[in-house]
Amino acid sequence: MLITYNSCETEIPAIDQKLISDWVNRVVVNNGSEIGEINYYFCSDDYLLQMNREHLNHDYFTDIITFDYTVANIISGDLFISVDTVKDNAEDYKCEYFEELHRVIIHGVLHLLGIDDKTDEDQEIMTQKEDESLVLLSEIH
Numbered sequence: 001m002l003i004t005y006n007s008c009e010t011e012i013p014a015i016d017q018k019l020i021s022d023w024v025n026r027v028v029v030n031n032g033s034e035i036g037e038i039n040y041y042f043c044s045d046d047y048l049l050q051m052n053r054e055h056l057n058h059d060y061f062t063d064i065i066t067f068d069y070t071v072a073n074i075i076s077g078d079l080f081i082s083v084d085t086v087k088d089n090a091e092d093y094k095c096e097y098f099e100e101l102h103r104v105i106i107h108g109v110l111h112l113l114g115i116d117d118k119t120d121e122d123q124e125i126m127t128q129k130e131d132e133s134l135v136l137l138s139e140i141h
Helices: 017-030 045-056 083-092 097-112 120-140
Strands: 002-008 034-043 064-068 074-082
Touching: 002 017, 017 034, 017 097, 017 120, 034 045, 034 097, 045 064, 045 074, 045 083, 064 097, 074 083, 074 097, 083 097, 097 120
Parallel strands: 002 034, 034 074
Antiparallel strands: 064 074
């Protein structure tokens, strides 16, 4: 298992990396898979917007872009998170910054596990899985 935390044009948020890594691993194992390599990149809105344009042909801000390198049940990928958008979303959703950051951190992992969020039905399933994962985090914290 290898989970790394990196920065692009911003600082890495003050998260407990060991706790987050243990949590991510538990979520992956609970879903019948194992971690290969997961790389988190915390970045600015501008950095992620440029990536969204270049790699996905999308011209809008987003909180996370997930590049999936999963093979069989070995979960691997690069997850780029805009700390700016996470802060804005926390204000919009009236929740704590770190609660929203944790939700986005696990959101990317859930994508690597094959959970989508394109339709309303898929979004409901994604939100349910995020909520279950956040409960697990509170239990091991």
